[in-house]
Amino acid sequence: MRRRMTKAAAAFSALAMLAACSGGDAEEKDKPSEASKSAETEEAEPEETEEAEEPSAGSFEYPDLSGETLDVASDWSGAEQENFEEVLAKFEQETGASVSYQSLGNNIATALGTQLEGGGAPDIALVPQPGLIENLQENGHLSPLNETAMAEVEKNYAQTWMDLSTYDGDVYGVWFKAANKSTIWYNTEVWDTAGVEAPETWEDFTAALQTVSDSGVPALAVGADVGWPLTDWFENVYLRTAGGEKYDQLAKHEIPWTDDSVIEALEVISEVWSNDALLLPNGAQRSFPESVSAVFGDPAEAGTVYEGDFVAGTIADQTDAKVGEDAKYFPWPSINGSAPAVMGSGNAAIAFNDDEATMALMAYLASPDAANIWIAKGGFTSPNQNADMTLYPDDISLQIAEDLVNAETFRFDLSDLAPSAFGGTEGEGMWQLLIDFYENPDDVEGIAQKLEDAATAAYGN
Numbered sequence: 001m002r003r004r005m006t007k008a009a010a011a012f013s014a015l016a017m018l019a020a021c022s023g024g025d026a027e028e029k030d031k032p033s034e035a036s037k038s039a040e041t042e043e044a045e046p047e048e049t050e051e052a053e054e055p056s057a058g059s060f061e062y063p064d065l066s067g068e069t070l071d072v073a074s075d076w077s078g079a080e081q082e083n084f085e086e087v088l089a090k091f092e093q094e095t096g097a098s099v100s101y102q103s104l105g106n107n108i109a110t111a112l113g114t115q116l117e118g119g120g121a122p123d124i125a126l127v128p129q130p131g132l133i134e135n136l137q138e139n140g141h142l143s144p145l146n147e148t149a150m151a152e153v154e155k156n157y158a159q160t161w162m163d164l165s166t167y168d169g170d171v172y173g174v175w176f177k178a179a180n181k182s183t184i185w186y187n188t189e190v191w192d193t194a195g196v197e198a199p200e201t202w203e204d205f206t207a208a209l210q211t212v213s214d215s216g217v218p219a220l221a222v223g224a225d226v227g228w229p230l231t232d233w234f235e236n237v238y239l240r241t242a243g244g245e246k247y248d249q250l251a252k253h254e255i256p257w258t259d260d261s262v263i264e265a266l267e268v269i270s271e272v273w274s275n276d277a278l279l280l281p282n283g284a285q286r287s288f289p290e291s292v293s294a295v296f297g298d299p300a301e302a303g304t305v306y307e308g309d310f311v312a313g314t315i316a317d318q319t320d321a322k323v324g325e326d327a328k329y330f331p332w333p334s335i336n337g338s339a340p341a342v343m344g345s346g347n348a349a350i351a352f353n354d355d356e357a358t359m360a361l362m363a364y365l366a367s368p369d370a371a372n373i374w375i376a377k378g379g380f381t382s383p384n385q386n387a388d389m390t391l392y393p394d395d396i397s398l399q400i401a402e403d404l405v406n407a408e409t410f411r412f413d414l415s416d417l418a419p420s421a422f423g424g425t426e427g428e429g430m431w432q433l434l435i436d437f438y439e440n441p442d443d444v445e446g447i448a449q450k451l452e453d454a455a456t457a458a459y460g461n
Helices: 010-018 034-041 079-097 108-117 128-136 147-157 159-163 188-194 202-214 230-242 243-253 260-273 288-296 311-318 356-365 368-374 397-404 427-438 444-458
Strands: 071-073 096-102 126-128 173-180 185-188 303-307 327-330 341-351 409-412
Touching: 071 108, 071 356, 079 108, 079 356, 108 126, 108 128, 108 427, 126 356, 128 341, 147 356, 159 368, 159 409, 173 356, 173 368, 173 397, 185 188, 185 288, 185 311, 188 202, 202 260, 230 243, 230 260, 230 288, 230 303, 230 341, 230 427, 243 260, 243 409, 260 427, 288 311, 288 444, 303 409, 311 327, 327 397, 341 356, 341 397, 356 368, 427 444
Parallel strands: 071 096, 071 126, 341 409
Antiparallel strands: 126 341, 173 341, 185 303, 185 327
16 A cells, blocks of 8 residues: 655655765764664663563554555664564554565665655655654655544653644654663762762762762763764753753754854853863764773773763673663753753654555554553663553663653754754764864854854755
8 A cells, every 4th residue: 555656856865865864874983873772772781670561452442454554664673673563563463454564774764765766655664853754744745644643642742742743733753762862871880989979960960070080080981083972962951051942943043053052052061071180081082882881891991971871782782881780870960950851862653645554553653552562672762651661671761761751841863953964974064063172162152153154054044
């Protein structure tokens, strides 16, 4: 029941431009794709709570779709693909439909563009960029959620998730999977030796870093060799100092990067980056994986590292540290009394037609039934507010999910919302300019102007 597409040639070039945001060559150096992040996390062996229970049947009403066939695609492979196929198997079992899954790899924008150019597309794709959804919608390829699917979304999702895929008043996406990128990880032995505890405010955070450094171990390892972790630093600070509305305006370049709100955020970051006593040297030459190993290797070279929930997978893959015991995290601290907020990313299901079976599967993916199956298997965070939190298999996974679901403010990774030339290309835009700032953190106004010049060129305004 695959719908044949028109306008393919016009859309293909625009989709190709988005490829860097979905794991293209510019991002392949050290930056985990959404697929690899969660696949790595599944290998972690965090502290066990209770043995994961089998998810029970929910209240979702399954239609009879006997004889119907559906094609679904995403960037997931390996363990992630296996887990998602079990989610689809439940839908097949309950409806009688036949669902086939295809992994399109990390360059999902390019892969979908190729399929569209060839005259077809899957019934449903799960994609990691709001910009890709917007492009496909603008070119007439997507169908908005029907009444049944929309009712399931409204019942289970916060407004902020619906807004991420709303265009001209219609919702086009179901955010099935999420990543929490507001997690700061620390070596428990190093922090215990220094006598510090997980902070809740920025002032307590910087004081804790100073105490750790005073104990004889550099407090913070930064991996900034290609710049993308530094964009995440900025986004977390900006969300808390400027708020969600300003964040949205900056993401669309409706305000300049020379705005006072940007200057304030850069000054807050400079507080840490300009204090050599806190930093493990050579951060601008260190990769993200190396920054994690520096903190959780034996012996520890530093006490703390910032990055998203996928740090757990890197710890398991590259060190002997045990997540939940040797390695723990705390949410990004409040700045100037800011409310709990999460900056993150995710994968949204989008539909290329409005057939009954397609919309039934979209509604199912918006239900707790679908989320609960993968939650119980680990390596998965759901933004579904009615998912069964008791199914998360360990304390760390549960805490990360609670932080995400309960955040008063959630915003998508700003660099993923920006044109790839500005937000997702090695040696250009935010990536390179924030490396420059890391190396010269006193030049706040100078770097703001360079960011504005680069943004103007990339956005075209």
